[in-house]
Every structure is written in C-alpha cells, then in structure tokens.
Amino acid sequence: MIQLSRNYSLPERAEEEIPIKVVGVGGAGSNVLDRMMLDGLDKADLIAINTDVQSLASSVATHKVQLGRTVTRGLGAGGDPEVGYNAAYESA
Numbered sequence: 077m078i079q080l081s082r083n084y085s086l087p088e089r090a091e092e093e094i095p096i097k098v099v100g101v102g103g104a105g106s107n108v109l110d111r112m113m114l115d116g117l118d119k120a121d122l123i124a125i126n127t128d129v130q131s132l133a134s135s136v137a138t139h140k141v142q143l144g145r146t147v148t149r150g151l152g153a154g155g156d157p158e159v160g161y162n163a164a165y166e167s168a
Contacts, residue, residue: 096120128152143167
C-alpha cells in the first residue's frame with residue numbers, strides 16, 4: 077500500500093508573474109472566457125477562436141481569431157464538426 081505524507085510545504089511565490097494564456101474555441105469557449113473575465117481573471121491573455129463574427133465581436137477576449145471566412149461566411153459552424161474542420165483547414 078502506498079502511503080502519502082501530508083507534511084509538505086508550498087514553495088515561496090515567485091517575484092515575477094507567470095504569463096497565462098487561455099484559449100476558448102467556438103461559442104462555448106467564448107462564453108467560458110467571458111465568465112473567467114467576469115470572475116476576475118484579468119491578468120491572463122484570453123484568446124477566442126471562432127467562425128462566428130458576431131460571437132467574436134461580443135467577446136471580451138484580448139485576442140480574437142476568425143476561422144473559415146470563406147467556408148462559413150462569418151457565421152457559426154452550427155455544431156457540425158465537418159464545417160468546423162473545413163473552417164480550421166482553410167485558416168491553417
């Protein structure tokens with residue numbers, strides 16, 4: 077049987093901040109980024125990736141990437157994985 081010790085200490089906090097990047101993909105990912113910002117995660121770089129131009133425009137993300145401009149014509153993928161794949165492939 078493995079026995080775990082509870083005698084541990086956390087290292088002292090580093091003087092410099094560690095950069096954090098959070099990527100949200102699609103409408104759900106953008107919603108998560110918006111919620112994280114509302115909850116106070118304002119020091120992280122928030123990156124929204126989506127085919128839907130309206131979703132990107134309303135996102136609070138610090139960086140926004142539109143996929144599949146031609147494939148979706150600025151609309152969402154409608155939950156269709158093949159449309160999402162084609163949009164990502166076009167933008168690669």
